[in-house]
Amino acid sequence: MCALPHSLSLRCTALRQIIIKSALATLGVVAGCAVVVFAILSFGFPGTLCGWCEQLGNYGFAVKYASLYYSYTDNISDLARCAEDSIFSENNGYITEYCTQLVDDDEFDEYCSLRDEEIAQGSPYIIFSYRHYIYGAVAEAEYLEGNTELALGFAVEALDPGFSRENFSADGKVNYAIQSFPVNNALGSLALTVIERGDKTAATDVLKVLANVNCASDEEQTYLDTLSGALEKTG
Helix, strand or coil: CCCCCHHHHHHHHHHHHHHHHHHHHHHHHHHHHHHHHHHHHHHHCHHHHHHHHHHHCCHHHHHHHHHHHHHHHCCHHHHHHHHHHHHHHCCHHHHHHHHHHHHCCCCHHHHHHHHHHHHHHHCCCCCCCHHHHHHHHHHHHHHHCCCHHHHHHHHHHHHCCCCCHHHCCCCCCCCCCECCCCCCCHHHHHHHHHHHHCCHHHHHHHHHHHCCECCCCHHHHHHHHHHHHHHHCCC
């Protein structure tokens, strides 16, 4: 093959450099536009971005967009979305933050009734309490973060709405009234986490609470006895 003349070779090299620089400049403009568009979507349409993140299974990002959207609406359903995405993200920090906000909301009890009704209509054979789902999640998260006494306070508060978790003490002093023990309640969920971790100290604390539970049915008593037996063998 014949070599290209030197002058033509230089022109080809220069042309390639121009093409590369143009491509990089175009890419930079596209990237810059993408950043601007993403920023606009983030602040202008956080609910939409939250939905995209949920569909992709990225609940960590979804929580943040849900939280931003809630700051715009102040609607408890949007706060519940923050709490639920936090649970799906399995991030204890997010769970303790947003689930606590949710259970402390003045509209929480009313919202739980609405969600329980929706769940019953959609799946009548599923035994599920939204209240205990949220309380159970925050109780487990607090326990996993090393706050066993606060975790128990949340679990007791779920079963005794008139009780305040700040008043709970693991020393055995009873200042609450648990008159029923439904299946899959918050305290039961916490107990299962303690059993799974083989935590004998926490198991002893949970047993102190279970000793003061009054069951409303034979089914509840069976559930209580099963948990108590497993806790006694923990550690």
